[in-house]
Amino acid sequence: MTTYLIETKDLTKQYGDQTSVNRLNLHLRPGRIYGLLGRNGAGKTTTMKMLLGLTRPTAGEVLLFGMPLRGNERKILPRIGSLIESPGFYPNLTGTENLRIFARLRGIPSADAIREALALVGLPYRDKKVFSQYSLGMKQRLAIALAVMHDPELLILDEPINGLDPIGIAEIRSFLRKLCDEKGKTILLSSHILSEISLLADDVGILHQGVLLEEESLAELEARNGRSIHLSVSDSAQAARLLETELHTTAFRVEDDHSLRILDLGLPIPAIARTMLAGGLDLQDLHLCEDTLEDYFKRVTGGEGIA
Amino acid sequence: MLSLIWCELYKLKRTPFVVLVALAACLFPIPATLVSMRGGTDGSFLSLSFLLLTILAGPLLLPVVGGCLAVLLFHRERDWETLKNLYTVPVRWSGLVAAKLFVVYLGCVLFSMVSLLAVAATSSLTGTPATPFFSCLAAAALVGFFYASATLPMILLVLWLDRGTLLSVLLCVLYGVAQSIQVFGGLYYIAGTASAEAAPLDSPLMWSFPILVFRWYTGFAASGQMVLGPDTAPFYLDTVPLLALSLLLMLVCGGLMVLLGRRQEV
Ligand SMILES: Nc1ncnc2c1ncn2[C@@H]1O[C@H](COP(=O)(O)OP(=O)(O)OP(=O)(O)O)[C@@H](O)[C@H]1O
Numbered sequence A: 001m002t003t004y005l006i007e008t009k010d011l012t013k014q015y016g017d018q019t020s021v022n023r024l025n026l027h028l029r030p031g032r033i034y035g036l037l038g039r040n041g042a043g044k045t046t047t048m049k050m051l052l053g054l055t056r057p058t059a060g061e062v063l064l065f066g067m068p069l070r071g072n073e074r075k076i077l078p079r080i081g082s083l084i085e086s087p088g089f090y091p092n093l094t095g096t097e098n099l100r101i102f103a104r105l106r107g108i109p110s111a112d113a114i115r116e117a118l119a120l121v122g123l124p125y126r127d128k129k130v131f132s133q134y135s136l137g138m139k140q141r142l143a144i145a146l147a148v149m150h151d152p153e154l155l156i157l158d159e160p161i162n163g164l165d166p167i168g169i170a171e172i173r174s175f176l177r178k179l180c181d182e183k184g185k186t187i188l189l190s191s192h193i194l195s196e197i198s199l200l201a202d203d204v205g206i207l208h209q210g211v212l213l214e215e216e217s218l219a220e221l222e223a224r225n226g227r228s229i230h231l232s233v234s235d236s237a238q239a240a241r242l243l244e245t246e247l248h249t250t251a252f253r254v255e256d257d258h259s260l261r262i263l264d265l266g267l268p269i270p271a272i273a274r275t276m277l278a279g280g281l282d283l284q285d286l287h288l289c290e291d292t293l294e295d296y297f298k299r300v301t302g303g304e305g306i307a
Numbered sequence B: 001m002l003s004l005i006w007c008e009l010y011k012l013k014r015t016p017f018v019v020l021v022a023l024a025a026c027l028f029p030i031p032a033t034l035v036s037m038r039g040g041t042d043g044s045f046l047s048l049s050f051l052l053l054t055i056l057a058g059p060l061l062l063p064v065v066g067g068c069l070a071v072l073l074f075h076r077e078r079d080w081e082t083l084k085n086l087y088t089v090p091v092r093w094s095g096l097v098a099a100k101l102f103v104v105y106l107g108c109v110l111f112s113m114v115s116l117l118a119v120a121a122t123s124s125l126t127g128t129p130a131t132p133f134f135s136c137l138a139a140a141a142l143v144g145f146f147y148a149s150a151t152l153p154m155i156l157l158v159l160w161l162d163r164g165t166l167l168s169v170l171l172c173v174l175y176g177v178a179q180s181i182q183v184f185g186g187l188y189y190i191a192g193t194a195s196a197e198a199a200p201l202d203s204p205l206m207w208s209f210p211i212l213v214f215r216w217y218t219g220f221a222a223s224g225q226m227v228l229g230p231d232t233a234p235f236y237l238d239t240v241p242l243l244a245l246s247l248l249l250m251l252v253c254g255g256l257m258v259l260l261g262r263r264q265e266v
């Protein structure tokens, strides 16, 4: 049996008569990045709050590092770095001073940890600017610095790239990847940005209206995604005839007057091209296309894409 | 616990309110001296400090200082969503409450001691010897302690209501005014009798908190004795019952604050 770093058993949270998280069974393997994907209000933040003991589950259990969270908070929480929703810091203190408060509470003696954490997220050490004057992205960076300052084994990050610029996003992405690959850290992150998850995560959980619809490794999901060959020609009816007579396949769909989609992936693409040209058709485009995570997401949530 | 207190003090950095309070503490001797010069007291340092601590600064300002300090410390955590970062350290709510209340007490004690030092300075400058200095200073510290305790029910109310900062501060000011009214009511009542010591103690006014402090102050400040001789009773109070009352308030209100926070979620 694998030991999971995070495991939840029928975790449920109800606010009044609304069920925000419904019988959730999460499994996080050590040394992996797990992306929790869900639309606004899917219950991502609520789940993470329960994982950290910030709100009490209505039912179910959280196991962290193989121990139940309830009753072991003092042992478990220092091993976790977290960022939940918006960054929360003292407005009248600078970034360094804010971190100094938490370093003191966590019992980190050296100032180096603070300097390194700030350097990692690209914030100046001992700047004069106080937190209330920070830009959104700077606040987010400070929150990430706080999460990694004490070198935790497990990171729980709720929408970590929220408010970051493209360069910042790429930096954080490679930074998280490095933490996972080189230092063997485990990371749980949530996002409603699909491309982020597909670029970063090893495992993906899809949360929809409080229910975990899928939990799979990214590779597995991609393998399962629908693939097809897209064909653009001068006359699609003629092309369809050629496919049936010359290539002996009926696994295709005519999409309009000029395009077709071949679902039979066994056909070699050069052979298709030759057949079309030999049949006197103009071939404008021929390529293999894959369902994106987005298409997949739409399918499993039955929704109109992500908000 | 020490780290928690250090952090609470550190969080007060760049807070204009603290400067304002420090300034108020230093400026308060001016009205006290003015009242005294107009013949309000016999002109001695003891009477001046009595006037300052039990009638002017104590009932009116200490609840405002303590209350606002608490509002500041508690609301900042709420408004800037820092609690989640504290809870995941993990820091417990009870520890946080204890550290914050410690700072409130510290603020009140320092405020009344600084006020007293300022009065000592001004009275020395005007040629009145600041004696008995040390028992008055100790009395000032105790007044700060007592009024900090008396402010706790107010802080509890503010936390329970969980409203905006403006309303909370307003409540603290009202509380200070209410304390002052009790003092002046008591003074008016005492003035109607032949002498303070002879004032009948069956009126509930004589047992309100500010009047209890009022009845305790002179006995302690003049002699520095915790327990007074039998000749001064029953008007003058010993220190021990007031201390006990303060500790009781501290335990009950502190306990309730801890319970209050347990139910809240971040
Ligand atoms: N304190 C609360 N009281 C009542 N309902 C709440 C509370 N917190 C969250 N909810 C509800 O729980 C549901 C899930 O919220 P949650 O914040 O977990 O969503 P999310 O997946 O993080 O969304 P987003 O992408 O917008 O951050 C929402 O419908 C929300 O209204």
Ligand SMILES: [Mg+2]
Pocket (backbone or CB within 6 Å): A044, A045, A046, A085, A158
């Ligand atoms: Mg959220």
